[in-house]
Amino acid sequence: MQSVVVAYSGGVDSALLSVAAHRALGQRALAVTAISPALAARDLGDAESVAHQFGLNHRVIHTDELQREGYVANSPQRCYFCKTELYDQLAALASAESYAWVANGANTDDLGDYRPGMTAAAEHNIRSPMVEAGMDKAQVRAAALWLGVPLWDKPAQPCLSSRIPYGTPVTVESLRRIEAAEDILRDLGLREVRARHHDKLCRIEVGADEMELAFAHRDEITRRLKELGYLWVSLDLNGLRSGSLNDVLRIAETARRP
Missing domain, CATH: 3.40.50.620 (HUPs)
Known part of the structure; x- marks a missing residue:
């Protein structure tokens, strides 16, 4: 090249x-x-x-x-x-x-x-x-x-705006809240996390093998994320799914098919 x-x-x-x-x-x-x-x-x-x-x-x-x-x-x-x-x-x-x-x-x-x-x-x-x-x-x-690149096992980390559902405007405030929420989750030892931002609700996705760890910290997670401004905090039982907010696109496509 x-x-x-x-x-x-x-x-x-x-x-x-x-x-x-x-x-x-x-x-x-x-x-x-x-x-x-x-x-x-x-x-x-x-x-x-x-x-x-x-x-x-x-x-x-x-x-x-x-x-x-x-x-x-x-x-x-x-x-x-x-x-x-x-x-x-x-x-x-x-x-x-x-x-x-x-x-x-x-x-x-x-x-x-x-x-x-x-x-x-x-x-x-x-x-x-x-x-x-x-x-x-x-x-x-x-x-x-x-090659000795220390990030070789780093979980995928799409940009923060990917946590916001389509149709909800992207703002600096929401991006900062999402980043703060994910920092809290990672500081508790969770590696694969998404803080899906649904206005006043934060829907947390973690890897299937980290569900128990997240649930064990549910009181602290709830308290600290509410301090960020969320009214409700949920743990998605489907676990972490890359691109899960694209589900709405797949459902819409299925509905259009004859």
Whole structure:
């Protein structure tokens, strides 16, 4: 690829890609982390830690997706507007500084889910090297472990706005409340968590193997999340399901079928 700008969020996929690009291209690989209210501070910390450990050429920029009406309205196309904001900035940076490509950390497992952000990637001619190499999530984790990337087993962590149901506007206040709620849950030892934001209700999703731990802390969780402004706190008995807020889209699609 000769030179590349990597969209580096602090998850295992983009961390592996950033480390691999650095090994192959040195200073002609630039890992870029975009800061916005939708990026959890923990993820930024992970990105900076790995960048320091591997000596990555790392830069932080600020994106402003909350100024895009389509993003704030939170339709099922929200991710398209978010990624359009990101890729607009990365493409401009790559052009200004003569990088040949912009790349993201998508893997083949990402191709089977509803991901309008991939449309934005295609429109900006973004490369997905791990998709091109035929790597799924398990292979990404195995490669990251082999390279000594400490995030190799980090649970998937979509942006915070993915916790807000479609049709509910995205605000800085709601994003901060979601981040604070998930920080509380992780500080109690829960690894895979989502704090789904339903106005005054926080619906917590955790991995099936962590249900008992969450329930054991129910009094503290309830108290502390109510201090954040929630009136009701629930534990979803279905457990953690990536993209669970897309269920409404699947139900609507089923209803339309003859």
